[in-house]
Amino acid sequence: MKDLLAWFGFKCYPFDKDIKTADVVDTPILQETLARLEYMKRRGGIMLLTGDPGEET
Numbered sequence: 001m002k003d004l005l006a007w008f009g010f011k012c013y014p015f016d017k018d019i020k021t022a023d024v025v026d027t028p029i030l031q032e033t034l035a036r037l038e039y040m041k042r043r044g045g046i047m048l049l050t051g052d053p054g055e056e057t
Contacts (some may be wrong), residue, residue, distance in 0.1 A: 004010065024030070033049070040047040 004015075005013070016042065037049075
């Protein structure tokens with residue numbers, strides 16, 4: 001794993017479970033997902049979230 005940091009020039013591991021919210025890449029898909037989750041939280045409903053991992057269109 002140490003080679004991964006050096007190879008890509010990372011300062012920390014990109015897939016750490018303890019990633020800070022500020023370090024998450026902000027994309028339009030992420031914003032849409034967060035808006036839908038917030039909507040369901042306000043309504044008190046149930047939501048099924050599906051999709052391919054790492055897929056961005």
